[in-house]
Amino acid sequence: MSALSELSKLKSKGPVTAEQRAARRKEASHDNKAGYLFLLPWLVGLFVFTLGPILASFYLSLTDYSLIQSPNFLGLDNYARMLTDDRLHQSLQVTLTYVGVGVPLQLALALGVAVLLNKGMRGLAFYRSIFYLPSMLGGSVAIALLWRQIFGTTGLVNQILQLLGFEATTGYVSDPDYALWTLILLNVWTFGSPMVIFLAGLRQIPTMYYEAAALDGASRISQFARITLPLLSPIIFFNLVLQIINAFQAFTQAFVVSNGTGGPSDSTLFYTLYLYEQGFTRFDMGYASAMAWLLLAIIAMFTAVNFLLSKYWVFYDD
Amino acid sequence: MTETIAGEITAPRTAKDHVRSAVKHVALIAVSLVMVYPLLWMIVSSLRPTEVIFRAPGLWLNELYVENYSEGWFALSQAFDWYLVNSAIVVSGAIIGNLISCSLAAYAFARLKFRLRGLWFAIMLMSIMIPIHVIVVPQYILFNAFDMVNTFLPLVLPKFVATDAFFVFLMVQFIRGIPRELDEAATIDGAGHLRIFGQVLIPLMIPALATTAIFTFIWTWSDFFTPLIYLTSPEMYTVPVALRSFLDATSGSNWGAMFAMSIVSLVPMFLAFLFGQKFLVKGIATTGGK
Numbered sequence: 001m002s003a004l005s006e007l008s009k010l011k012s013k014g015p016v017t018a019e020q021r022a023a024r025r026k027e028a029s030h031d032n033k034a035g036y037l038f039l040l041p042w043l044v045g046l047f048v049f050t051l052g053p054i055l056a057s058f059y060l061s062l063t064d065y066s067l068i069q070s071p072n073f074l075g076l077d078n079y080a081r082m083l084t085d086d087r088l089h090q091s092l093q094v095t096l097t098y099v100g101v102g103v104p105l106q107l108a109l110a111l112g113v114a115v116l117l118n119k120g121m122r123g124l125a126f127y128r129s130i131f132y133l134p135s136m137l138g139g140s141v142a143i144a145l146l147w148r149q150i151f152g153t154t155g156l157v158n159q160i161l162q163l164l165g166f167e168a169t170t171g172y173v174s175d176p177d178y179a180l181w182t183l184i185l186l187n188v189w190t191f192g193s194p195m196v197i198f199l200a201g202l203r204q205i206p207t208m209y210y211e212a213a214a215l216d217g218a219s220r221i222s223q224f225a226r227i228t229l230p231l232l233s234p235i236i237f238f239n240l241v242l243q244i245i246n247a248f249q250a251f252t253q254a255f256v257v258s259n260g261t262g263g264p265s266d267s268t269l270f271y272t273l274y275l276y277e278q279g280f281t282r283f284d285m286g287y288a289s290a291m292a293w294l295l296l297a298i299i300a301m302f303t304a305v306n307f308l309l310s311k312y313w314v315f316y317d318d
Numbered sequence: 319m320t321e322t323i324a325g326e327i328t329a330p331r332t333a334k335d336h337v338r339s340a341v342k343h344v345a346l347i348a349v350s351l352v353m354v355y356p357l358l359w360m361i362v363s364s365l366r367p368t369e370v371i372f373r374a375p376g377l378w379l380n381e382l383y384v385e386n387y388s389e390g391w392f393a394l395s396q397a398f399d400w401y402l403v404n405s406a407i408v409v410s411g412a413i414i415g416n417l418i419s420c421s422l423a424a425y426a427f428a429r430l431k432f433r434l435r436g437l438w439f440a441i442m443l444m445s446i447m448i449p450i451h452v453i454v455v456p457q458y459i460l461f462n463a464f465d466m467v468n469t470f471l472p473l474v475l476p477k478f479v480a481t482d483a484f485f486v487f488l489m490v491q492f493i494r495g496i497p498r499e500l501d502e503a504a505t506i507d508g509a510g511h512l513r514i515f516g517q518v519l520i521p522l523m524i525p526a527l528a529t530t531a532i533f534t535f536i537w538t539w540s541d542f543f544t545p546l547i548y549l550t551s552p553e554m555y556t557v558p559v560a561l562r563s564f565l566d567a568t569s570g571s572n573w574g575a576m577f578a579m580s581i582v583s584l585v586p587m588f589l590a591f592l593f594g595q596k597f598l599v600k601g602i603a604t605t606g607g608k
Contacts, residue, residue, distance in 0.1 A: 006443055006487075032432045035430040035431065036426075039422075039423055039426040039438065040422075041480055042426075042483075049457060049479065050445055052456070053454075053455075053460070054456075056456035060455060060456065067462065116346060123343075127350060129595060130354055131349070131353060132599070136598070137540075139540050139542075140558065142360075142583050143580075145562075145564070150356060156356070163375060196599055249449050259565055276546075285458075292449070292454075292455065293452065299447075303447070
């Protein structure tokens with residue numbers, strides 16, 4: 001049971017009579033003390049490190065706080081500033097491209113490979129490890145440095161292109177037309193973790209469905225379209241929501257590849273990179289907080305739209 | 319996840335099936351090669367002089383140039399083992415913190431009845447999805463006010479109060495699979511919640527705890543954003559921040575030395591991956607599966 005389906009299950013359970021409520025309260029009161037004692041560390045963390053900061057962040061977004069001087073209240077000035085901030089628009093465009101192209105590519109590859117790997121084939125464990133490994137290492141600085149070399153002027157990609165007889169002099173990471181695409185490729189390369197989730201989902205589909213379809217003469221393609229896709233749709237939905245949320249927060253790769261600048265020509269200026277720059281190199285913490293709220297709003301909007309659209313393509317069989 | 323599949327006992331395989339299976343393996347091996355080639359090439363490159371790295375796309379080595387490792391080790395203001403120790407301290411703190419705090423919260427959510435449990439549980443689930451950027455500025459201000467910037471505390475303290483709610487959820491799911499009869503038997507024997515938690519559930523939760531420990535290890539070891547913000551002086555740097563400063567420190571980029579230290583930084587992660595794979599796959603699969 002995934003976190004998403006848990007969330008959608010948390011709806012009201014219908015009307016409750018006063019008696020039931022009383023009975024429930026009596027029963028519930030039994031463990032109150034122990035419950036809150038065990039929950040205490042988490043509650044402290046929630047208030048001190050999550051809820052408190054969220055409220056503080058909202059307040060700061062209405063000020064010009066810079067860590068040195070006490071904050072002046074600006075109202076919505078920071079938000080108005082966003083409307084005319086060209087670098088912010090650029091960073092939004094970069095991030096939306098990264099999410100819009102990178103996530104579908106990554107999920108398509110993850111699903112394709114998972115389907116190939118399904119059906120108890122030989123060497124499953126081996127392939128799974130090979131494909132999963134980059135997901136575990138992909139977010140590290142070491143891999144970002146590797147990427148910087150691979151797509152540099154004298155990097156691995158150009159060496160291979162030269163071997164194949166092409167004239168290869170483009171430094172992809174230093175060319176504004178290509179730099180973002182090298183990072184999208186890095187994201188696609190880490191398709192292993194959604195793939196593992198797809199594999200787990202594929203295992204839940206009873207093989208008798210396929211057997212029955214095969215008896216009826218259904219082709220592999222129509223089996224995939226009529227059985228696999230609908231039955232896997234909750235898992236596809238889960239991966240989609242999760243990977244979109246993750247992709248919006250991508251930071252390390254862009255930071256290392258551009259050496260913190262978001263360059264060349266702001267072509268890899270991810271939203272988080274610009275937020276970091278405003279907050280922690282210029283210490284314009286008010287504006288950075290406002291940016292964080294815009295990010296939260298965008299992610300929430302994408303997630304909400306996902307949930308709304310899911311009605312039309314996600315099938316729950318329970 | 320079991321490795322046996324019901325569909326395996328089917329009709330004898332025809333020639334067509336064999337061709338299909340061969341094609342599939344060829345495709346998978348091709349993808350595998352593309353996937354691991356950059357990693358293998360980095361390992362090989364770490365054993366080549368930098369000039370050779372610039373013209374060798376292949377994986378063959380004429381000679382071992384291990385000097386990259388000694389050069390890289392001493393290229394920064396501290397020897398590299400210093401940063402490894404820094405990272406080890408942070409990672410150990412994070413693992414201990416996550417194991418204790420997340421398991422306590424998970425026990426409460428999975429086994430105890432208390433007022434507003436449903437509400438707290440929903441908040442816990444939603445907190446998994448909140449981007450760190452929304453809370454990082456006020457957190458920084460808070461730690462700055464307590465004079466904790468440039469110490470390891472901002473990286474470790476939050477773990478002791480279960481801020482990685484993902485692991486709370488993982489453990490709740492796991493505990494739900496443990497029969498309640500065990501707790502009830504212990505209650506009849508007069509055990510309190512602390513004893514049920516410590517002596518009945520914790521031993522049974524080893525797989526979930528191992529998953530948490532390994533994920534915490536890998537994620538904390540490779541975390542770049544938080545240390546970049548909080549650790550300001552080079553002697554406090556963790557491995558990723560130190561690695562990044564190679565770009566500034568070695569002018570003209572000594573790729574050989576940089577790759578050598580990149581490999582060093584990946585070894586602990588790779589070992590954790592190797593030994594923890596079974597748990598990692600299960601952990602990630604149960605969060606997405608039904």
